[in-house]
Amino acid sequence: MSKKTSLKDLSSEQKKGLGILSAVQFLLAGAALVDIWRRPRSEVRGSRAAWSAACAVNFVGPLSYFVFGRRRD
Secondary structure, eight states: OOOOGGGGOOOOOHHHHHHHHHHHHHHHHHHHHHHHSSOOGBBBOOOOOHHHHTSSSSTHHHHHIIIIIBOOO
């Protein structure tokens, strides 16, 4: 059986990298959520609720919204 790795088992560089990736994830999701709810409904492809839920899926959800969820003129 393999041993589970906990946060205390990581090196300081790994902890720093994890912190940076976490911060980027939260900022990206926050930016996407703000854009979803401030953008006029006619400029969002699909439902706002579905895109908001998609933002909870790591980097994939917010990036998908920015690429596919916004209408461009």
